[in-house]
Amino acid sequence: MSSQEDEDRVARQQAILGLGKSYLSTQNLPDAATPNETTTLLPPAEAPEEEEIHYTRTRGIVWSVLTALFAVSVVILVWFPQIVPDALAPLVGRLPKDPLKAAVQILDRAPVIDGHIDLPILLRSRFANNLTVVDLRGPVIGHVDIPRLKQGKVGGFFWSVYVGCAKPEEEGPDFLTSTWRVRDTLEQIDVAKLAIEQYSDAFQLALGSQDIRDSLANRKIASLLGVEGGHQLGNSLATLRQYYELGVRYVTLTHTCHNAFADSCGMAPGFPPLHNGLSSFGLRLIDEMNRLGVLVDLSHTSDETAKQALQHSKAPVIWSHSSARAVHSVPRNVPDDVLALVGNGRHQTDAVIMINFAPQFVADDGKADIAAVADHVEHIARKTGKKHVGIGSDYDGIDSTPQGLEDVSKYPNLFAELYKRGWTQHELAGLAGANLLRILEGAEQTSRQLKAAGTPPAFDIYDKRTDMGRWLGA
Numbered sequence: 001m002s003s004q005e006d007e008d009r010v011a012r013q014q015a016i017l018g019l020g021k022s023y024l025s026t027q028n029l030p031d032a033a034t035p036n037e038t039t040t041l042l043p044p045a046e047a048p049e050e051e052e053i054h055y056t057r058t059r060g061i062v063w064s065v066l067t068a069l070f071a072v073s074v075v076i077l078v079w080f081p082q083i084v085p086d087a088l089a090p091l092v093g094r095l096p097k098d099p100l101k102a103a104v105q106i107l108d109r110a111p112v113i114d115g116h117i118d119l120p121i122l123l124r125s126r127f128a129n130n131l132t133v134v135d136l137r138g139p140v141i142g143h144v145d146i147p148r149l150k151q152g153k154v155g156g157f158f159w160s161v162y163v164g165c166a167k168p169e170e171e172g173p174d175f176l177t178s179t180w181r182v183r184d185t186l187e188q189i190d191v192a193k194l195a196i197e198q199y200s201d202a203f204q205l206a207l208g209s210q211d212i213r214d215s216l217a218n219r220k221i222a223s224l225l226g227v228e229g230g231h232q233l234g235n236s237l238a239t240l241r242q243y244y245e246l247g248v249r250y251v252t253l254t255h256t257c258h259n260a261f262a263d264s265c266g267m268a269p270g271f272p273p274l275h276n277g278l279s280s281f282g283l284r285l286i287d288e289m290n291r292l293g294v295l296v297d298l299s300h301t302s303d304e305t306a307k308q309a310l311q312h313s314k315a316p317v318i319w320s321h322s323s324a325r326a327v328h329s330v331p332r333n334v335p336d337d338v339l340a341l342v343g344n345g346r347h348q349t350d351a352v353i354m355i356n357f358a359p360q361f362v363a364d365d366g367k368a369d370i371a372a373v374a375d376h377v378e379h380i381a382r383k384t385g386k387k388h389v390g391i392g393s394d395y396d397g398i399d400s401t402p403q404g405l406e407d408v409s410k411y412p413n414l415f416a417e418l419y420k421r422g423w424t425q426h427e428l429a430g431l432a433g434a435n436l437l438r439i440l441e442g443a444e445q446t447s448r449q450l451k452a453a454g455t456p457p458a459f460d461i462y463d464k465r466t467d468m469g470r471w472l473g474a
């Protein structure tokens with residue numbers, strides 16, 4: 001073998017090694033011991049070309065295999081995402097199979113906005129509204145404190161600034177004497193706002209839908225105010241306007257008593273009506289609420305009040321804490337003929353019915369549990385559509401709770417139950433808060449339109465009042 005051939009051989013070996021170890025094969029290398037090495041050794045000029053062909057072919061095979069694997073993965077992820085284990089589920093955009101884990105993940109992105117929590121009345125009855133003797137960082141007696149709110153994936157709630165109905169004998173037949181209820185309501189607005197301010201790392205006062213969005217973006221609990229009963233207005237539309245100025249964004253037309261504006265459903269069947277629904281002053285109250293952008297809340301009202309209010313209101317309405325009468329027949333729950341008036345069709349009004357957890361409204365004694373509450377949600381959703389249902393637990397306003405929904409940390413259990421029943425991520429986000437947000441935005445839009453049209457404030461005075469002068473004309 002010539003020295004030239006030796007050099008060529010070394011150069012060729014180096015060229016092959018340069019392509020990578022996997023391509024190194026002694027079969028293709030000339031053997032120094034082979035007798036007719038000149039015939040087995042390829043001409044130096046042709047050697048790289050053949051290796052290139054081999055390399056290209058191998059690369060083609062590898063790419064084909066990878067492409068096939070990729071295509072199979074895509075098919076699996078699109079048609080059979082459930083076969084991916086829960087730990088990898090977020091990577092493929094799939095929810096965990098475990099319903100509770102799925103619920104928590106959904107609520108992480110779309111937290112609960114509860115329509116009715118009675119923390120302020122607990123602060124009044126247990127702590128005389130003194131925020132130095134209670135620490136909301138917990139644990140606090142009752143159903144609500146900050147750690148449990150966070151655990152329960154709460155992104156917002158209406159703080160009910162409620163005080164009870166006066167006794168009929170104290171109130172008088174025309175509701176004229178219980179004006180201290182306005183003072184008491186101011187005290188409840190005060191304690192709620194002071195608590196929101198004191199724990200500003202957790203709460204953020206919300207005066208509208210944009211504030212709720214900002215609050216969620218800040219990872220704070222949006223804190224809205226709701227007055228639970230027309231009896232808290234002192235028969236005065238001016239009081240309503242001032243409550244609005246203080247931040248109140250819903251008024252329940254009645255509590256368990258009738259008032260100057262509307263009939264209540266009471267607590268037991270057969271509660272005799274007073275106005276057969278709304279009084280003429282009640283119609284004006286709704287007009288003024290529509291103009292201001294205060295939500296009309298129909299929980300606690302009689303069926304007739306609810307029907308008339310749905311017909312009269314120019315804005316979408318809410319039930320801040322009511323369940324379904326067809327599932328459990330008590331006056332506080334909403335009957336099917338009223339649910340039929342909720343929606344976006346002709347003779348319907350957009351609304352959200354936020355499910356109450358009070359065991360006596362959910363099921364027979366001892367039977368209130370997660371499944372029973374879910375039955376109420378599903379009944380209302382079947383009658384009105386899933387866009388019209390929400391959560392209004394009544395926590396801190398109820399003596400006992402359904403099994404599995406013991407306090408504000410337990411909301412995910414209800415969402416897990418509905419997830420098991422086939423509710424989608426989108427539908428559960430609506431139930432959690434998006435449906436309420438839509439209704440609030442609708443009421444804000446109506447308010448803007450009425451103000452833009454130059455609608456004046458309602459100056460109506462309750463006709464039973466004798467303490468104000470009467471305008472006699474110019």
Ligand SMILES: [Zn+2]
Binds near residue numbers: 228300321397
């Ligand atoms: Zn209530």
